Amino acid sequence: MPAQKDILAPQQQTAPTKVGFVSLGCPKNLVDSEVMMGMLAHAGAELTSAAADADVIVINTCSFIGSAQQESIDTILEMARHKTNGQAKKLVVAGCLVERFRDEILRNIPEVDAVVGTGELHRILSASGVVATNTAPNPFNILTSRPEGDHRRQQGRFARDSWDGAIADLPNYLYDEATPRVLATPGYTAYIKIAEGCDHPCTFCIIPQLRGQFRSRRFESVIAEAERLAQSGVREITLIGQDTTCYGEDFGLKDGLALLLEKLAGVEGLRWIRFLYAYPNKITGRLLETIAAHENICSYIDVPLQHASASALKRMKRGGGSDLFLRSIDKMRRTIPSLTLRTSFVVGFPGETEKEFDELCEFTKEVGFDWMGAFGYSDQEGADAFELENKISPREIESRRKALMSIQKRISRAKKKAFVGREVDLLLMGPSEESDLLLEGRTAMHAPEIDGKVFVNDHPEGMEPQEGQFYRCEITEAHDYDLVARII
Numbered sequence: 001m002p003a004q005k006d007i008l009a010p011q012q013q014t015a016p017t018k019v020g021f022v023s024l025g026c027p028k029n030l031v032d033s034e035v036m037m038g039m040l041a042h043a044g045a046e047l048t049s050a051a052a053d054a055d056v057i058v059i060n061t062c063s064f065i066g067s068a069q070q071e072s073i074d075t076i077l078e079m080a081r082h083k084t085n086g087q088a089k090k091l092v093v094a095g096c097l098v099e100r101f102r103d104e105i106l107r108n109i110p111e112v113d114a115v116v117g118t119g120e121l122h123r124i125l126s127a128s129g130v131v132a133t134n135t136a137p138n139p140f141n142i143l144t145s146r147p148e149g150d151h152r153r154q155q156g157r158f159a160r161d162s163w164d165g166a167i168a169d170l171p172n173y174l175y176d177e178a179t180p181r182v183l184a185t186p187g188y189t190a191y192i193k194i195a196e197g198c199d200h201p202c203t204f205c206i207i208p209q210l211r212g213q214f215r216s217r218r219f220e221s222v223i224a225e226a227e228r229l230a231q232s233g234v235r236e237i238t239l240i241g242q243d244t245t246c247y248g249e250d251f252g253l254k255d256g257l258a259l260l261l262e263k264l265a266g267v268e269g270l271r272w273i274r275f276l277y278a279y280p281n282k283i284t285g286r287l288l289e290t291i292a293a294h295e296n297i298c299s300y301i302d303v304p305l306q307h308a309s310a311s312a313l314k315r316m317k318r319g320g321g322s323d324l325f326l327r328s329i330d331k332m333r334r335t336i337p338s339l340t341l342r343t344s345f346v347v348g349f350p351g352e353t354e355k356e357f358d359e360l361c362e363f364t365k366e367v368g369f370d371w372m373g374a375f376g377y378s379d380q381e382g383a384d385a386f387e388l389e390n391k392i393s394p395r396e397i398e399s400r401r402k403a404l405m406s407i408q409k410r411i412s413r414a415k416k417k418a419f420v421g422r423e424v425d426l427l428l429m430g431p432s433e434e435s436d437l438l439l440e441g442r443t444a445m446h447a448p449e450i451d452g453k454v455f456v457n458d459h460p461e462g463m464e465p466q467e468g469q470f471y472r473c474e475i476t477e478a479h480d481y482d483l484v485a486r487i488i
């Protein structure tokens with residue numbers, strides 16, 4: 001692809017530009033940061049982890065809910081101080097906040113020199129001044145789309161005309177196995193983004209407007225990247241996308257995720273493979289059987305159900321309900337007996353009655369999720385739910401969220417207790433952040449950065465446990481969410 005080479009050709013510079021990166025938000029955003037860092041490094045820039053040393057500071061922002069937007073703005077203002085009082089000459093804001101508030105950022109924060117939306121990652125070079133100009137079109141455009149997405153686009157699902165300064169084109173960027181990428185994760189673990197965007201109509205969510213229509217990476221591209229990562233020492237791969245269970249539908253692939261996992265299971269060196277996130281009605285029998293059939297595919301499903309009451313789910317435009325979900329979870333557990341099941345719920349959605357909330361609590365008790373997150377509903381201008389009446393007060397939302405989390409705490413405590421005395425494989429992550437006297441790791445039940453931790457407080461004499469290695473452990477203690485283990 002010659003156009004790509006032209007854009008990414010290393011620059012002849014006497015002193016390389018030093019670029020510092022701050023990545024906020026979810027793993028999908030982290031991969032975008034890794035891609036931008038890869039492009040910059042390939043073009044001759046030097047990456048630095050010290051903001052005070054950087055000539056250019058890039059903040060890759062999140063705009064999912066109000067608190068994430070506030071964190072993004074606070075970080076931009078904090079980094080802007082390095083431009084006023086320090087070494088930095090340029091401040092670049094990238095990511096979802098740019099898609100949402102492009103003009104407002106430039107207008108209200110004069111220290112910001114350039115913005116780069118989620119669909120324009122290749123523009124990071126010219127925005128950072130690492131190359132003088134870069135007006136070539138995105139060479140990685142993926143032109144396929146799903147009929148559902150096209151239909152919803154016609155209905156206005158992706159419209160963002162009312163957003164101040166939003167560019168008319170929806171983001172359609174998607175990186176490729178040939179795109180340079182600098183991993184920000186420890187060398188033994190990596191995310192692979194297999195799809196971008198989302199076609200679902202959930203009324204509380206603006207991700208489709210921020211990230212565009214659903215589109216998948218080519219099958220061969222994902223495999224090639226996984227092989228390269230495994231050859232470089234990566235042992236754990238986490239496939240990500242807004243909805244990984246739709247993978248391949250845009251190019252007519254049926255059961256695309258199952259096929260992809262099957263192929264990845266054969267990549268030499270990969271010990272744990274998992275995917276985040278599943279859409280409830282997209283979890284097929286074939287997908288479950290594929291997980292069950294391969295030892296290196298983690299028996300782990302993260303399916304954000306968002307609610308359990310059929311009436312609340314209908315207002316969320318998600319469909320389903322507790323009976324349907326219970327049947328589906330039963331099938332998952334029958335097919336994968338050692339399944340670790342994670343979900344997340346939105347609490348206090350407009351009009352959520354006490355009866356609906358009680359149904360959610362009863363459902364949570366009945367299922368007994370291994371991991372669960374509860375998020376208070378956050379009103380987002382541009383989301384359909386913004387227009388709904390009967391908003392629940394923030395105080396009531398928080399009280400319901402706490403009540404649901406306390407139910408889950410009891411469930412989690414009992415589930416973790418049942419592990420005491422069992423043997424598990426543990427991936428050692430190094431010294432614990434909680435105490436110098438402990439090590440920290442994860443098992444196949446723990447997705448990176450999301451679930452609880454396993455603290456290691458004992459190992460055979462003379463052994464020096466190494467970060468990034470797998471060890472057989474015995475669980476010796478259980479807490480509400482965390483476990484304690486000894487290496488055997």
Ligand code: SF4
Nearest residue numbers: 198200202205207242
């Ligand atoms: S499936 Fe997830 S990303 Fe897509 S619209 Fe719904 S909540 Fe948003």
